[in-house]
Amino acid sequence: MSITEILFFFLSALAVFSAIMVLVSRNPVHSVLWLIAVFFAISGHYILLNAQFLAIVNLIVYAGAIMVLFLFVIMLMNLNKETERNKHIWMKLAGAVSGGCFLMVLVSLVRQASDFQEKTALMGTGDIGLIKNLGKALFSDFVVPFEISSVLFLSAMVGAVVIGKKE
Numbered sequence: 001m002s003i004t005e006i007l008f009f010f011l012s013a014l015a016v017f018s019a020i021m022v023l024v025s026r027n028p029v030h031s032v033l034w035l036i037a038v039f040f041a042i043s044g045h046y047i048l049l050n051a052q053f054l055a056i057v058n059l060i061v062y063a064g065a066i067m068v069l070f071l072f073v074i075m076l077m078n079l080n081k082e083t084e085r086n087k088h089i090w091m092k093l094a095g096a097v098s099g100g101c102f103l104m105v106l107v108s109l110v111r112q113a114s115d116f117q118e119k120t121a122l123m124g125t126g127d128i129g130l131i132k133n134l135g136k137a138l139f140s141d142f143v144v145p146f147e148i149s150s151v152l153f154l155s156a157m158v159g160a161v162v163i164g165k166k167e
Helices: 003-024 028-048 052-077 089-112 131-140 143-164
Strands: none
Touching (some): 131 143
16 A cells, blocks of 8 residues: 555545534534644645645635634624524424435435546646646636736725725
8 A cells, every 4th residue: 555545545534534523513613623624634635636736725715714704703603502592303304304315316426426436546647737737828828818817806906995995
């Protein structure tokens, strides 16, 4: 067993365990922290697939910005046991039935995916996800849309400053 396979199985186990802990945790802040661990494990998978750009973007955007936003929203909501309503038994039953239906759909999809049995992922080889190739494509083939999007972002920032400015 190579080091890549060991890392893959470790990151997979970490992602599955952290995802289960997101659902099981009673404290919403702990759930957000476990979700950050899931994002780190997914970024590790991206690195194993030689997609460094996706790994960095996943860490910056999801684990950084969005999770901090979730954390602030949860802390500002001040969730207490006293303010939580008791759920009716029918709501719990409906949740269990819909979760079971979703599980059946996932199992049937996995059973139907027989054409993926012989395919393997390129791990550590290939140059599709490299930042160097992305930069070459961005500044040669897609330079006009890239510049238009940068002007759009600049105008959005100026608009936000103008709207937020007090007289």
